[in-house]
Each structure stands twice: as C-alpha cells, then as structure tokens.
Amino acid sequence: MTPQQRARFFDAAAVLFDLDGVLTPTAEIHMRAWSELFTAELARHGVQQQYTDEDYFRYVDGRPRYDGVQAVLQSRGIDLPYGDPSDAAGAETVCGLGNRKNAVFGETLEREGIAPYPGSLAVVDRLGMIGIPAAVVSSSKNARQVLEAAHLLDRFPVIVDGVVAADEGIAGKPAPDLFLTAAERLGVAPSHAIVVEDAVSGVAAGAAGGFALVVGVDRGVGAAALTDAGADVVVSDLAELLPAEAEKDGS
Known part of the structure; x- marks a missing residue:
C-alpha cells in the first residue's frame, strides 16, 4: 500500500468496517x-x-x-x-x-471466546485517536455478541447488522444499502467514507455505493477476486494501513 493511500485512509470522514474476517477472526x-x-x-x-x-x-x-x-x-x-x-x-x-x-x-x-486481529485493533485505535468515526456493517445477526466478546462494542457509535437489516427491511450485501445506512447514521456522504471488507459480496456492495475507497482484506478469498469485485486496494492485514511511524510505535 502506498503512502498516499495510507494518508487517504486516515483522512476520511468515516470508516465502515465489516466485522467477521475484518475486525475479528470470527470467520x-x-x-x-x-x-x-x-x-x-x-x-x-x-x-x-x-x-x-x-x-x-x-x-x-x-x-x-x-x-x-x-x-x-x-x-x-x-x-x-x-x-x-x-x-x-x-x-x-x-x-x-x-x-x-x-x-x-x-x-x-x-x-x-474471540479476540480482534491485532492489526485491526491498532487501526481502530488510531482512528479513535485522530477523531475519525467508525461503524460496523455486518450481515450477521451476531455482530453485537461478537463485538462484546471482543471488547469492541463501545468503539463503534453505529452498528448496522443483520438484526437492523431484518427489522428495517434493508437489503443485504452485495446491495450497498447497509453501508449507505451506516454512512447516513454517521452523518457523512458515501463519497467521503471508506469501506473495509473481506468478502466478495461486501466489496461489491462498497463499490456499488460510491464510496471514496474500498479496501479489500484478503483472508483467503484471494486478492484477484476482491479486486475483480471492486476493491481499490487489497491488503492481507489492516496493519498495512498504518503509517510507518505508527507501526514502529506499536500504536
């Protein structure tokens, strides 16, 4: 990932994370x-x-x-x-x-039990430190249970998951509706928000929503598949998003 792409990530108005396979190894x-x-x-x-x-x-x-x-x-x-x-x-x-x-x-x-990926936790910590709001956007109805088990529930002011989708009739991925709902609830335009996904259907949803950047996380599906689905950049771990100085500091 280039320094310019890293800078773009940490200059977003908001970051919308999938959960399973992105923040936690629940996949x-x-x-x-x-x-x-x-x-x-x-x-x-x-x-x-x-x-x-x-x-x-x-x-x-x-x-x-x-x-x-x-x-x-x-x-x-x-x-x-x-x-x-x-x-x-x-x-x-x-x-x-x-x-x-x-x-x-x-x-x-x-x-x-479950623990977040260390690289993902470091990225969430840095976003919180510089004041960029984040949301969890998951098709799972277990999202809150997983976030609570991973001690991450209080990190996200907005959670749009399978329960919300069912209650409010929001179309699931690969439709962009869940991500668009999260952006709206954070009060940001999709063109100023970033999507982070590990699933082909989720990447396709981000690409369809007109977001500023779609980051694919390759946890096994393959970088080519994520790119073909619309990922602008693919990483194997979210630690790759961190500036070099943050990696050295461990923050």
Missing part, C-alpha cells in the same frame, strides 16, 4: 459451523459432492444467513421450504438450517 468459527451443518445436511440428502471452503467463499461469505443456506442448497439441487425465522433449529427448512448453524456458532463463541 473461522463461522466456517467451521457452516461446514458442520452442510456436511451433515448433504449426507442426509445423499449428495456426493462434499461441502468445501470454496463453497463458503462462493455462496455464504458476507451474505445474510438464510441467503447463504439457499445458495448452497441450490448449488447441490436441494429444494427445501423457506420456512420462517422462528423455525426451530431442527426444522428441515432454509430458516431451520440457518438457525441450526447459528446455534453451533453461538456455542463455539461462548466456549472459545
């Missing part, structure tokens, strides 16, 4: 929970093509939970009733499967 817990769910579900339907990490990045990553369930099932030719978000975790519906995955995720998070 790893999500991936394990999804794998557990679909390995069992595909076997139940006699599907020979196994669920893989590639399926996660292609069909699930960054999308609302039930959309991800539908996408994976459709990729294997499985047609289940959509059901209702209130469905029990044992129900053989799209919502039931999504709720089953969420139960596994919650149990794992409670058992193992």
Whole structure:
C-alpha cells in the first residue's frame, strides 16, 4: 500500500468496517459451523459432492444467513421450504438450517471466546485517536455478541447488522444499502467514507455505493477476486494501513 493511500485512509470522514474476517477472526468459527451443518445436511440428502471452503467463499461469505443456506442448497439441487425465522433449529427448512448453524456458532463463541486481529485493533485505535468515526456493517445477526466478546462494542457509535437489516427491511450485501445506512447514521456522504471488507459480496456492495475507497482484506478469498469485485486496494492485514511511524510505535 502506498503512502498516499495510507494518508487517504486516515483522512476520511468515516470508516465502515465489516466485522467477521475484518475486525475479528470470527470467520473461522463461522466456517467451521457452516461446514458442520452442510456436511451433515448433504449426507442426509445423499449428495456426493462434499461441502468445501470454496463453497463458503462462493455462496455464504458476507451474505445474510438464510441467503447463504439457499445458495448452497441450490448449488447441490436441494429444494427445501423457506420456512420462517422462528423455525426451530431442527426444522428441515432454509430458516431451520440457518438457525441450526447459528446455534453451533453461538456455542463455539461462548466456549472459545474471540479476540480482534491485532492489526485491526491498532487501526481502530488510531482512528479513535485522530477523531475519525467508525461503524460496523455486518450481515450477521451476531455482530453485537461478537463485538462484546471482543471488547469492541463501545468503539463503534453505529452498528448496522443483520438484526437492523431484518427489522428495517434493508437489503443485504452485495446491495450497498447497509453501508449507505451506516454512512447516513454517521452523518457523512458515501463519497467521503471508506469501506473495509473481506468478502466478495461486501466489496461489491462498497463499490456499488460510491464510496471514496474500498479496501479489500484478503483472508483467503484471494486478492484477484476482491479486486475483480471492486476493491481499490487489497491488503492481507489492516496493519498495512498504518503509517510507518505508527507501526514502529506499536500504536
């Protein structure tokens, strides 16, 4: 990342962060929970093509939970009733499967806890130090739970997550609506705000929203995929955004 791009990042009116895979390594817990769910579900339907990490990045990553369930099932030719978000975790519906995955995720998070990526925490600290407001924009309905577990909840005056999206009828990623809502609530124009995302769908949402800069964080999906989706710059860790003096100081 060039010094000019770093300077542009820390001169923004606001920064909008995705959560899982950007601020916290919860994507790893999500991936394990999804794998557990679909390995069992595909076997139940006699599907020979196994669920893989590639399926996660292609069909699930960054999308609302039930959309991800539908996408994976459709990729294997499985047609289940959509059901209702209130469905029990044992129900053989799209919502039931999504709720089953969420139960596994919650149990794992409670058992193992979570800590933010050190580089991401350093960037959030620096933004706070120089007075640039930040928001969390996540498709997950677990965002507040994760932020609380990572001791980050009080760092973000605006959180637009899956709960807000469902309550207010806001379209999920790759539509830009969640990011646009967060920018509006921070009182900044999209053209003066920056989006930070690790998912192809999230990068596409940022690119579609007319934001000043879309930073892709490559946690496994691949730099080329993020660039193709609309990322202006791709890093492997948010520490790369820090000015050299900040890295030396450890701030």
